[in-house]
Amino acid sequence: MxxxxxxxxxxxxxxxxxxxxxxxxxCADAACGFIFWDNPLPVVAALIEHEGAVVLARNxxxxxxxxxxxxxFLEKGEGPDDAVVRxxxxxxxxxAQIQGLIGVYPFREKNQVIIAYHLTAGGAIxxxxxIVEVRHVPAHRLKPWSFxxxxxxxxxxxxxx
Ligand SMILES: [Zn+2]
Numbered sequence: 001m002x003x004x005x006x007x008x009x010x011x012x013x014x015x016x017x018x019x020x021x022x023x024x025x026x027c028a029d030a031a032c033g034f035i036f037w038d039n040p041l042p043v044v045a046a047l048i049e050h051e052g053a054v055v056l057a058r059n060x061x062x063x064x065x066x067x068x069x070x071x072x073f074l075e076k077g078e079g080p081d082d083a084v085v086r087x088x089x090x091x092x093x094x095x096a097q098i099q100g101l102i103g104v105y106p107f108r109e110k111n112q113v114i115i116a117y118h119l120t121a122g123g124a125i126x127x128x129x130x131i132v133e134v135r136h137v138p139a140h141r142l143k144p145w146s147f148x149x150x151x152x153x154x155x156x157x158x159x160x161x
Contacts, residue, residue: 093126116152
């Protein structure tokens with residue numbers, strides 16, 4: 001998306017034009033007027049407490065040993081709290097309850113804004129094909145990472161004391 005070359009409205013070429021002091025890919029056809037703003041996309045993230053530990057998951061697309069929170073995009077018309085509960089159900093087969101919002105974090109490298117929630121869940125995990133492995137990490141052994149959802153983990157641990 002960051003390097004789109006053609007207008008999604010009319011198919012003509014995109015050229016760089018200034019809008020309010022910044023350069024944006026804009027449709028070469030002024031009559032069309034399309035501007036590719038490339039706004040950050042919201043992503044929901046779930047810090048799930050399950051069986052006395054925090055659930056970290058490894059996505060099939062990630063390198064080995066990389067584990068993270070469950071994340072996902074919102075569906076059209078969906079609110080972030082419904083989206084995070086749905087993602088946990090789809091990815092892990094768990095019916096989770098939201099305990100609170102941890103925070104909202106810019107993830108500039110991916111042009112996203114992470115909306116992170118703390119949830120609790122019971123029952124057995126059934127992984128979706130997207131998830132290849134899950135780990136239960138007790139909170140006292142959880143080490144926040146310094147990108148993406150790691151800041152939400154840091155804040156949750158700090159507040160927990
Ligand atoms: Zn156009």
